[in-house]
Amino acid sequence: MTGFGVVFSFYTQAGLGFTPLQAGLTALPQAVGGVAGFALAMAGLQEKLGRGSCRSAPS
Numbered sequence: 001m002t003g004f005g006v007v008f009s010f011y012t013q014a015g016l017g018f019t020p021l022q023a024g025l026t027a028l029p030q031a032v033g034g035v036a037g038f039a040l041a042m043a044g045l046q047e048k049l050g051r052g053s054c055r056s057a058p059s
Contacts, residue, residue, distance in 0.1 A: 012027075
């Protein structure tokens with residue numbers, strides 16, 4: 001995913017002539033969608049597996 005972001009940012013700036021701010025704002029919907037998708041996926045896993053099983057370290 002990081003590689004795509006770098007290539008997309010370079011393309012929008014060098015290929016399309018966007019400023020760095022315009023390139024960042026162009027990529028913003030993808031970033032927001034990624035965060036929303038992650039939140040939905042975690043909510044589904046939490047419901048399926050239970051709240052305690054999503055911890056990374058035992059307590």
